């Protein structure tokens with residue numbers, strides 16, 4: 286009997302409009318359909334300038350995330366900062382490392398752009414995921430898109 290093989294996960298930066306459409310389609314499934322985030326909030330002006338990445342498994346897009354370079358660092362920080370967000374993995378592919386790979390790729394892309402630190406708005410349910418990757422909560426819980434969130438930060442540079 287042939288052993289079942291799990292397709293390799295390949296993370297690729299979005300290079301064209303068609304791939305961006307695949308990223309937005311994944312976000313529609315995860316945020317708009319699964320989490321009931323209003324479409325008007327899910328899509329924003331940062332999509333046009335962000336670096337988007339796709340996680341591909343066996344030729345299918347199963348996850349996405351994006352990096353936005355911030356025009357100013359968060360309060361209390363200096364240097365060049367980025368914001369990671371819209372991290373979404375299809376339910377059937379969760380808890381097998383896809384999200385971690387997406388995050389690591391976005392952080393590597395941030396380093397290539399000489400970004401000193403990353404901030405993000407984590408859903409409370411995803412806080413432990415980001416903690417495991419070195420992100421530290423900052424401030425109080427707030428409501429965004431109808432769900433409790435926390436700001437979290439991680440410095441990438443040594444200083």
Ligand SMILES: CC(C)(COP(=O)(O)OP(=O)(O)OC[C@H]1O[C@@H](n2cnc3c(N)ncnc32)[C@H](O)[C@@H]1OP(=O)(O)O)[C@@H](O)C(=O)NCCC(=O)NCCS
Pocket residue numbers: 315371372373374375378379380381382383384385386406407408410411413414415417
């Ligand atoms: C958050 C999200 C992107 C994480 O993606 P993921 O592919 O499940 O991430 P990983 O598999 O790398 O890690 C997730 C968890 O699985 C665990 N895990 C990883 N591999 C595992 C394995 N083989 N067996 C069991 N657990 C495993 C990790 O320790 C981690 O645990 P934690 O969540 O308790 O901290 C995904 O859950 C998601 O799309 N959620 C819905 C949208 C969302 O909330 N996005 C974040 C907005 S801030």
